[in-house]
Amino acid sequence: MLSYSSANITLHSIQAEHIELLREWRNHPDIRSQMRDQSLISAQQQQQWFASLAKKVDEQHFIAYYAEQPMGYANLKLLQPGIYETGLYVGLERYRGSVVSFLLALCQIDYAFERLNAQALHAEVKRSNHAAQRFNQQLGYQVVGEQAGYQVMHLSPEDYQCARVRLARFIR
Template identity: 30%
Template structure:
């Protein structure tokens, strides 16, 4: 991700369909977005990525390295206009980067219980459920369970990569 991507990514992040499934659901200001990017781009533990299909940006992913750089927490979202199947392709590309380029041992993910699409995508990509944090997240109105997932490098090697490039 570069500075030229900032306006596009902010638009995706603030879109109601995306924001509804985020841990922080307020509308992000341009000032807040610029501060976040300035900090993330200087931090070698943060990998902020743009996912493209056919040269067109379709989504955003990040990896936050933890555990002596052997593991990372990840997050992602798509353009609301991204074609069907883009999430799985974004996930595959991000996990390839995590395990093959960064040589991570583990990628960890979390999803709000109400975000069934994210939960399904984690499972489809080979993540294993690692527990549920009951009523862990308060969105200002209600408490929500948080589902935790983990994927180890040798488990990723077993994922059927050709399926990651289909439009299913």
């Protein structure tokens, strides 16, 4: 099992024992409403998704831990050499919109740039999700366009390092 720690968060590659918790979080209306596919995920669909991950060598899916407790999900998908699409959500309600949300994102981004040697990260955020747009911009993401109701954002290592220095003043 792959593990990576940074910013007080530990990412563990998803195992079978995690999938029901991830499904519960993913089906929560606050999270589901921000997804492209907003349908409820059944236990069978979740099992099929998990089984399909073994074949997806260009994707990495993690359960995130904070204070030794599962609290969120993160993924990275290779779009083209050196460029990864990011996705994440905070499953535990008490951490949504808190500094812990930033810690999860920082850990995911650190992993992408340090371990995967990513040249850039790509995110697509619903145009109506202003909180996520601000969140990503605070992490250094730049808006590069719009596509089918989503804001397209990119993050370079340089922009991230500048943002990380600014964020370090507030996150200890």
